[in-house]
Amino acid sequence: MAGYFSLLLLFFLLLSLNFYFAFWEWRWPKDDGPLPVDVEYVRVENYFGISFRAKMKEWLQTARPIPHPDTRAGESPVRAILEKPNGERILLLSGGRFGGREERDELVYSDGDLYLSDRAIFHREIYCLGNLQTGGHAQLQAVAADGEILLGAANEVARWVDAQKKILLSRGTVVHSRVCSAEAIELEPEASAQLLYAPVVFTTGYRPMPDSAHDGEQEKGLLAVQAPPATPEKVPAYLDPARCSRLGANTWLVRGDLELPAGSRVESSLVVKGYLRTGPGCRFTEPVKAARVKLGPRNRVCRSMASGGSIEIGESGFVGEILSADANILLCAGVRVGASSALAVVSAGGEVRMERNVAVCGKVTAGRAVLAV
Amino acid sequence: MILLAAKATALVVVFVLSVYSLRHFFFAFHRLFRPQRMNYTDLAGFHMPSVTVLIPMHNEEAVAHDVLEALLEADYPHDPGLLEIIPIDDHSTDGTGEILDEYDARYSWIKPLHRREGRRGKAAALRAATRLATGEILIVFDADYIPGKSLLKFLVAPFADPEVGAVMGRVVPENTGSSLLSRLLDLERAGGYQINQQARNNLGLIPQYGGTVGGVRREALETVGGWNALSLTEDTDLTLQLAIRGWKVAYVNRAECYEEVPVTWAVRRRQIERWAIGHTECLRRYLWPLLRSPYLSRKAKLDGVLLLGVYLTAPLVLLGWAACVLLFFSGQSFLPALAAFFLASTCYNAVGNFASFFEIGNSVILDGAHARVRLLPLNIANFLFSTLTVSLALAKYYGGRILGLRPPWHKTERYRNGNGNNHAGGNGNGGSSGNGYPNGRGLNFIRARSIIPGSPAS
The missing domain is CATH 1.10.357 (Tetracycline Repressor; domain 2)
Known part of the structure; x- marks a missing residue:
């Protein structure tokens, strides 16, 4: 009996220990406010660049100058060194060539064009008021420039790159986070990033008017959102009545795979539970979704395309609005997504691979990497 | 025996x-440990169909200003062809109707609907307003919610997927410090949305459309015959009907919105009574159609049964x-x-x-x-x-x-701006005066708090 009561006492002691902390938090709360939700939040794709520029301006006003041997030598582009109240240093450059084999731990501010030497290593952010160019194998933290940014071969950027003008990621360059430009981003083969955002993101070989199939007028026509047709009474010819059903007034659902012959024209929203394959020259005027997609050459998707798996857009294909896949996306040579008048997005949970002469007007983002091949 | x-x-x-x-x-x-399906978040701002925002209101003069002001600041294009707001004055006896008329006079794209006849209740109000709505997507907010500037963009993004029939955002209690109950409900909501809804979304199960901070595709709504005015939980009803007919419900964890949770146990009791009865009615109505649906996988059916039960x-x-x-x-x-x-x-x-x-x-x-x-x-x-x-x-x-009796519909009481008893406690000049209970904070308070020093917003 004594053992029983001892165990019972022990049990209640342990149990009450739980409630002791809970009671304490209830009566004398340390955290009883609502979870923070920023109701003012507005998504800005180049937020890092904007925020860093603003902070750099603030630091330049609050930091104090300190003497440094480089500034007395007269040969170095470093014209002054500032120290922030927290001890971090900012190198003020007047442009020119900078960075040797040594590693730099200072923030860099340049008011002229800047060239960073081969194999330069910068552990802090760089802000350049002019153009910025790097040699091969440079390692950077993050870069903002008010002019162009040309990153040399096999550079590695730990965080983001942001420019007011064009950005070039040369062969083998890797950016581990965002690349944003107010003008254009070019990727050479084997260049990669996690997210790219610009009025036009393109790979080597891109020609703004590559052929008559992509002229401005035609793109405008493709982008025009048409009024959904009156509810069709019959199953469209390209669908097998035994395997399809109507999901909504203008949406068809296909159980299993669907293979569309060359030149098919799909005028209602389509959801395919299996693999969607198409021949050359097909056209989709309404949104499409399939478990897996492989479009043939010169297909046109006027609105959006989604997949729970992977998507492959065949050569010279076109997507008007959104391309979204849970797995990978492959954009074959000559593919165009979006238009300058209506920015689009390509989003993959895995990888986005872009072949030669591919252009996306808007955003390209991937869970793993966006890679030029 | x-x-x-x-x-x-x-x-x-x-x-x-x-x-x-x-x-x-x-x-x-x-x-915690598996890849998360968050890719709809990347589409926000790039897919902008025409949207109608529906806000059912019954005696909501204490909170009506806040929700409308918050929507006026939404960064969705204020083009009458793209954005329309229909606040529904559902048999109100306080000043709600006059407040809505003020906004009607000032903004062409706010089109109040005054209901004085017919069945009262949220589903009936939504059914009436849907007939007037012109948007391709219908977004629903309860009157006590305060949508953030980007919320509409986050909520409509998943509709780029033609299989998505409805979208649900995350509800975050705002009045957490009001009582022990509100703090416990804050914990419960966190588990329900941050873990439960997101996991169901990841696994391709049936995330629940919760009736507010969410939207439905008009085409999908029409295939199920519109809002079920006879249901006490029109949200669960709609979720099940859509799933049974092959539409997907998507959950967007990033689409967060503040709400008020019950502060007293009496109000909480009425709320869960309604949910329990509405849910159980849905179980009776949809269990068999759910099990027979040709569109759902076995795991989705199992999840549906567990959700209903x-x-x-x-x-x-x-x-x-x-x-x-x-x-x-x-x-x-x-x-x-x-x-x-x-x-x-x-x-x-x-x-x-x-x-x-x-x-x-x-x-x-x-x-x-x-x-x-x-x-x-x-x-x-x-x-x-x-x-x-x-x-x-x-x-x-x-x-x-x-x-043979039908269960009554009880509206959940509001606390903001001194409206603890759901009497007309508004301060008359609208917005958030902060004269309610200590945590009865409205739009102005939340807006002030959300500005972080150093951010572009500041």
Whole structure:
């Protein structure tokens, strides 16, 4: 009996220990406010660049100058060194060539064009008021420039790159986070990033008017959102009545795979539970979704395309609005997504691979990497 | 015979609760360690179909200004062809109608609907407003919600996927510091959205459209015959109908919006009574169609059944306790009494009760709000209260069904701006005066708090 009561006492002691902390938090709360939700939040794709520029301006006003041997030598582009109240240093450059084999731990501010030497290593952010160019194998933290940014071969950027003008990621360059430009981003083969955002993101070989199939007028026509047709009474010819059903007034659902012959024209929203394959020259005027997609050459998707798996857009294909896949996306040579008048997005949970002469007007983002091949 | 029935009952209860417990653990581990489906978030701002925002209001003069002002600041294009707001004055007897008319006069794209006839209630109001709406997508907010500037973009983004029929955002309690209950509900909501809804979205199951901070594709709504005005929980009703007909419901964790949660246990009681009865009606209506649906996978059907049956666990828990007590005191336990006592209490904590607490604990950690996790053991009070309330509500419901009575619809009370008793407590000049209870904070308070020094917004 004594053992029983001892165990019972022990049990209640342990149990009450739980409630002791809970009671304490209830009566004398340390955290009883609502979870923070920023109701003012507005998504800005180049937020890092904007925020860093603003902070750099603030630091330049609050930091104090300190003497440094480089500034007395007269040969170095470093014209002054500032120290922030927290001890971090900012190198003020007047442009020119900078960075040797040594590693730099200072923030860099340049008011002229800047060239960073081969194999330069910068552990802090760089802000350049002019153009910025790097040699091969440079390692950077993050870069903002008010002019162009040309990153040399096999550079590695730990965080983001942001420019007011064009950005070039040369062969083998890797950016581990965002690349944003107010003008254009070019990727050479084997260049990669996690997210790219610009009025036009393109790979080597891109020609703004590559052929008559992509002229401005035609793109405008493709982008025009048409009024959904009156509810069709019959199953469209390209669908097998035994395997399809109507999901909504203008949406068809296909159980299993669907293979569309060359030149098919799909005028209602389509959801395919299996693999969607198409021949050359097909056209989709309404949104499409399939478990897996492989479009043939010169297909046109006027609105959006989604997949729970992977998507492959065949050569010279076109997507008007959104391309979204849970797995990978492959954009074959000559593919165009979006238009300058209506920015689009390509989003993959895995990888986005872009072949030669591919252009996306808007955003390209991937869970793993966006890679030029 | 009684003892045999008690044993059978205990076994059934243990089995059912074990299934629900495993579900909670599975969702929590999946949310923590498996890849997350967040890709709709990347589409925000790039897919902008025409949208109609519907806001049902019954005597909402204390909060009407805040929700409308917040929507006026939304960064969705204020083009009448793309954005339309229909606040619904549903048989209000306070100043709600006049407030809506003020906005109507100032903004061409705010088009109030005044209802003075017909059935009262949220579903009926939504049904009437949907006839007037012109948007391709219908977004619904309750009147006490305060949508952020980008919320509409986040909510409509998933509709780029033509299979998505409805979208649900995340609800975050705003008045957490008002009472112990509101703090416990804050924990419960965190577990429900941060873990449960997100895991269901990841796994391709049936995330629930919650009736507010969410949207529905008009085409999908029409295929199910519109809002079910006879349902007490038109949101669960719609979720099930869409899933059964092949439409997907998407959950966007990033689409967060503040709400008010009940501050008093009496208000909470009425709220969960309505949910329990509405849910159970849906179980009766949709269980068989759900199991027969050709569009749903087996795992989605299992999730649907567990979703529909969730309120039945409350009376089951009570039955299980009664059976255990009976077996214990009649000496029917297979193990020595002492061992049985400790085994039962350990199992209860580790498998039964603990599973949902585990889910909540993880959600709080994901939200980065570590201190409040200490309050978790007190959630036992919420659990006991809910178990008893739901059991009584279901008893009342089934009793009413036998007598042919329909359950009434109760509106959840508002607290903001001194409106604790849901009387017209507004300050007359609209917006957030902060003259309500200490945490009855409106748009201005939230807006001021959300500006972080150094951010572009500041």
